[in-house]
Amino acid sequence: xxxxVALAAAGDVSxxxxxxxxxxxxxxxxVRRMTGGRDTDEVTQDVFVRVWQKLxxxxxxxxxSTWLHRxxxxxxxxxxxxxxxxxxxxxGGDDLFDxxxxxxxxxxxxxxxxxxxxRLPDGAREVFVLHDVEGYKHHEIASxxxxxxxxxxAQLHRARMMLRKHLGRKESDYDD
Amino acid sequence: xxxxxLSTLLTQAPAPxxxxxxxxxxxxxxxxxxTRLVIDNHAGEVVVHGWEKDALRVQVRHNxxxxxxxxxxxxxxxxxxxxxxxxxxxxxxxxxxSWMPIKIEGQYNYVGIDGIQGDISVETVRGDxxxxxxxxxxxxxxxxxxxVDGARGKLTLSSVNDNIKVTGARGELIAxxxxxxxxxxxxxxxxxxxxxxxxxxxxxxxxxxxxHYSFTNHNGDIELTVQDTANATFNVRxxxxxFSASLPVKGPDPSQVRKGRRVAYTLGNGSAEVExxxxxxxxxxxxxxxxxxxxxx
Amino acid sequence: MTTDRFTSQLSEYLxxxxxxxxxxxxxxxxxxxxxxxxxxxxxxxxxxxAKNLQDSAPVNDLWRGIHAxxxxxxxxxxxxxxxxxxxxxxxxxxxxxxxxxxxxxxxxGGLVWMARSGDPRADVPAIRAQEEPAVVPANFADKHYDAAxxxxxxxxxxxxxxxxxxxxxxxxxxxxxxxRAIDQCRLALATDPANVYLNTxxxxxxxxxxLLLRRAAALATKGT
Numbered sequence: 001x002x003x004x005v006a007l008a009a010a011g012d013v014s015x016x017x018x019x020x021x022x023x024x025x026x027x028x029x030x031v032r033r034m035t036g037g038r039d040t041d042e043v044t045q046d047v048f049v050r051v052w053q054k055l056x057x058x059x060x061x062x063x064x065s066t067w068l069h070r071x072x073x074x075x076x077x078x079x080x081x082x083x084x085x086x087x088x089x090x091x092g093g094d095d096l097f098d099x100x101x102x103x104x105x106x107x108x109x110x111x112x113x114x115x116x117x118x119r120l121p122d123g124a125r126e127v128f129v130l131h132d133v134e135g136y137k138h139h140e141i142a143s144x145x146x147x148x149x150x151x152x153x154a155q156l157h158r159a160r161m162m163l164r165k166h167l168g169r170k171e172s173d174y175d176d
Numbered sequence: 177x178x179x180x181x182l183s184t185l186l187t188q189a190p191a192p193x194x195x196x197x198x199x200x201x202x203x204x205x206x207x208x209x210x211t212r213l214v215i216d217n218h219a220g221e222v223v224v225h226g227w228e229k230d231a232l233r234v235q236v237r238h239n240x241x242x243x244x245x246x247x248x249x250x251x252x253x254x255x256x257x258x259x260x261x262x263x264x265x266x267x268x269x270x271x272x273x274s275w276m277p278i279k280i281e282g283q284y285n286y287v288g289i290d291g292i293q294g295d296i297s298v299e300t301v302r303g304d305x306x307x308x309x310x311x312x313x314x315x316x317x318x319x320x321x322x323x324v325d326g327a328r329g330k331l332t333l334s335s336v337n338d339n340i341k342v343t344g345a346r347g348e349l350i351a352x353x354x355x356x357x358x359x360x361x362x363x364x365x366x367x368x369x370x371x372x373x374x375x376x377x378x379x380x381x382x383x384x385x386x387x388h389y390s391f392t393n394h395n396g397d398i399e400l401t402v403q404d405t406a407n408a409t410f411n412v413r414x415x416x417x418x419f420s421a422s423l424p425v426k427g428p429d430p431s432q433v434r435k436g437r438r439v440a441y442t443l444g445n446g447s448a449e450v451e452x453x454x455x456x457x458x459x460x461x462x463x464x465x466x467x468x469x470x471x472x473x
Numbered sequence: 474m475t476t477d478r479f480t481s482q483l484s485e486y487l488x489x490x491x492x493x494x495x496x497x498x499x500x501x502x503x504x505x506x507x508x509x510x511x512x513x514x515x516x517x518x519x520x521x522x523a524k525n526l527q528d529s530a531p532v533n534d535l536w537r538g539i540h541a542x543x544x545x546x547x548x549x550x551x552x553x554x555x556x557x558x559x560x561x562x563x564x565x566x567x568x569x570x571x572x573x574x575x576x577x578x579x580x581x582g583g584l585v586w587m588a589r590s591g592d593p594r595a596d597v598p599a600i601r602a603q604e605e606p607a608v609v610p611a612n613f614a615d616k617h618y619d620a621a622x623x624x625x626x627x628x629x630x631x632x633x634x635x636x637x638x639x640x641x642x643x644x645x646x647x648x649x650x651x652x653r654a655i656d657q658c659r660l661a662l663a664t665d666p667a668n669v670y671l672n673t674x675x676x677x678x679x680x681x682x683x684l685l686l687r688r689a690a691a692l693a694t695k696g697t
Contacts, residue, residue: 013544020536025210028535029528037293037311037328038347038366041531045538052543112228112274113522115293118311118328132523138490157484164515167522209527251530277532295532301640301692314533318688319643336685337643354647354685373647373654373681394654394678413670415661436670455657455674 005064009055016055020048023065027072033129034076036118043079047072073130077144080126116166120159127152128159199269201236201244207253212277212294213270216256219284220265226274226291226309233271239264286320289313293328304338312347322351339375357396365389372396376457380464383408383448390451398454401462407444410461413437413453421461433459479506483513487520618679625686632693644689651682 004022007015027047032040051068058067117125126145130136131152138156142149207213207230215222220238232253236244243258244266257266272278277294280287285300289307296313298305305315305322312329315322318336327345339356342349342363349368351358356375360368363381370377371392379391380401391398397417402408404423412419412433419433427441441461452459479502485491486499503510633641658675665671 013540016543017536017540020539024535025528025530028531029526032311033526036346039330040312041295041330041533041535044531045535045542048535048539049542052539112226112291112293114526115226115274115291115309118293128523132520133526153485153490157481160484160516160519161480161512163519163522164512167515167518210529212530212532275527275529277529279532294529297532318692319640336647354681355650373650373678392677394657394674415668415670415674435665436668436674438670453670453674455654 002064005055005058008052009058016052019051023068026065027068030069030072030129030134031076033114033117033133034073034126035079036120036122036125039079043076046079047075050075069134073134073136073144080145113163113166116163120162124155124159124162127155128163131156132160199235199237200240200242201234201238203244203246204231204233205246205248205253206230207232207273207276209273209275210251211248212252212279213272214252214254215268215270215278215280215282216254217266217268217280217282217285219282221267221286221288222270222280222282223268223288224270224272224278224280224290224292226276226293227271228274229271230273232273232276235269236266237269238266242266287315295329321356382406383450385447387448389448390453392451392453393457394455395457396454397457397460398452399460399462400450400452401464402443403464405444407447408442408450409446409448410441410443410450410452412439412441412459413451414455414457414459416456417454417458419459422463423461424463425461479503479509480512483509483516487513487516618683621683622686625683625690628690629686629693632690635695636693640692644685648682648685648689651678651685654678655682 002019004015004018008019024044028040028044031043031047035043051071054071058064117128120128127141130141130144131138136144138149138152141147141152145152147155209230213232232246234244234246234255238244238257239259241259242264245254245256245258247254255268255270272292274291274293276292277296278289278292279297280289281299283301284303286303287298287300287305289296289298289310291309293311296307296310296315298307298313298315300317300320302319303317304320305317307313307315307324307327309326310324310329311327312331313324313327314332315324316334317338319338320335321338322333322335322340324331324333324342325344327342327347329347331342331345331347331349331351333340333342333349333351335353335356337355338353339359340351340353341359341361342351343361344363345360346364347366349360349363349365349370351360351368352371353375354373356372358370358372358375358377360370360379360381363379364384365381365387366384367387367389368379369390370379371390373394374396375393376396377391377393377398378401379389379399383389383402383406385407391400400410402423410425410427413436414433415436419430419439421430421441423443425441425443428439433439479499482491482495482499486496491499503513629644636644655675655678658671658678662668662671662675
């Protein structure tokens with residue numbers, strides 16, 4: 001446990017601010033990717049408020065960043081749980097793809113990978129971020145998102161199939 | 177410059193400055209992931225196009241006595257100018273990584289941003305703000321139109337003397353103006369707070385379950401067009417106007433909506449909460465059958 | 474087995490999640506199917522790209538909001554910004570909350586004083602129960618609000634030269650538009666003083682005027 005984490009756990013707000021600054025980019029990016037860019041700032045704030053609330057329960061038996069990250073995922077998923085429509089869409093089948101409008105770009109260049117990630121259907125994006133970006137296993141994802149492991153695998157495959165079109169141009173394409 | 181012309185500018189592929197006026201400054205700097213961009217321009221045009229490179233290209237048309245500064249410091253790239261006391265218009269054409277958070281400030285700027293998913297903050301006094309395919313954004317102007325076409329994140333939009341137009345937004349929306357219409361189309365907002373003093377408010381799109389929406393004005397009509405399969409509770413108030421609905425809502429006779437009385441109408445299971453208030457204007461709830469056609473326009 | 478069926482197995486294959494017999498069957502297929510091999514390569518590239526995504530911080534300052542919540546010592550569940558906005562409008566009309574302290578609320582919160590007394594909407598059938606407190610007439614002569622307006626108008630006047638005439642004209646025009654809305658509300662309230670909507674709407678209009686004046690004054694000061 002770092003000094004700042006220990007101090008923050010004891011109630012030192014300045015130390016907590018340092019913890020916040022250190023972990024902000026990772027948390028903000030995780031939140032943004034899981035939510036597709038919706039309410040990112042607000043949910044990020046929720047995460048850190050929750051961290052402050054729960055800091056005294058951190059035992060130091062895992063890396064703090066791992067603990068923080070799991071907590072951030074929990075906060076985002078709790079938000080999902082309050083939106084019934086999302087759960088229905090996760091359990092849905094191929095009709096999920098019908099809700100996606102083909103990315104229309106007014107510019108003559110391939111969409112950035114992260115942009116394409118944001119535009120995935122909610123269910124596919126959530127599973128992809130948890131599995132391929134954050135390293136969760138399917139049984140963990142299934143448990144957290146309240147879906148079956150089979151659905152998690154299917155959603156992951158769909159996300160990857162959609163994203164492969166947006167791997168982006170090679171660097172050499174931009175050479176002047 | 178009109179909003180239409182600025183929109184046209186944004187649909188062009190990344191290109192060098194027009195031949196008729198080549199840029200006096202053309203500089204490219206690397207941009208590590210996480211870097212922010214801050215542009216301070218007193219007057220002129222700021223157009224930003226998102227691209228995939230982790231680099232920032234700054235092309236500028238300006239008076240020869242002006243020096244453009246592109247400085248990187250502690251995770252921020254600052255772009256501004258030294259004009260030795262001379263005030264002249266400076267036009268920026270910038271290609272930035274699509275992940276880059278961007279802040280633009282100035283007095284008299286026409287601002288156009290396309291394809292940026294990083295958080296955006298734009299403030300100007302006079303000038304239109306046109307955003308396309310963005311994430312979250314804050315856009316404020318006093319005399320100028322705010323136009324957003326395609327946004328996935330939270331939008332906070334403010335004008336004073338002009339209209340606000342949003343199409344295809346998915347996140348929460350806060351939009352206000354004083355003298356101007358608020359026109360929202362193909363919306364999939366998770367919530368909205370929309371207000372004007374003198375102007376019409378029109379919303380066409382979906383209402384998210386458990387979402388909260390508020391549409392208010394003083395003079396002007398308020399018209400909502402949604403599918404009749406939506407789930408919403410509409411709390412309606414107008415003082416001098418009338419209420420009508422072609423949606424199959426359950427509630428009292430529309431004549432009860434008068435003199436500011438708050439009357440509730442339910443559609444489906446009433447999940448979304450929608451406040452509709454006008455002092456002098458009519459309030460209309462429309463079914464989206466014709467709305468489908470409008471989406472293609 | 475069709476190519477589509479094999480394609481659907483590619484992700485699991487990549488993650489070493491296929492049972493032995495299915496893996497062997499797929500590998501036999503891959504040996505002769507260029508399209509599937511190409512798709513597999515693309516999926517592998519997606520996974521690699523995902524592992525190498527870079528993190529970025531927000532452009533806005535989030536710490537202030539976090540600090541406010543943890544420093545207050547009263548952390549409750551997240552409140553929707555729209556709930557907060559609606560609560561804020563009602564707060565202008567509840568003297569206990571208006572007395573709490575945000576300068577803006579103090580300045581414009583002395584407008585309307587409301588007290589709960591019975592159901593003022595008994596004559597209106599409602600699908601959902603909606604509680605609204607009864608209202609006593611608004612106090613138009615609010616010293617705090619009037620003083621704030623006067624001060625801001627003075628600041629704007631003093632900084633007039635730093636703003637261009639067109640901007641001044643636009644600001645004055647819009648302030649006048651809000652004043653007209655305020656006057657219309659007052660006129661209506663003269664004959665219907667207990668009207669909840671009118672009182673709330675008037676409070677909103679006055680707050681709007683205050684905010685626009687503050688914005689104008691800030692512009693004028695910036696330019697000096």
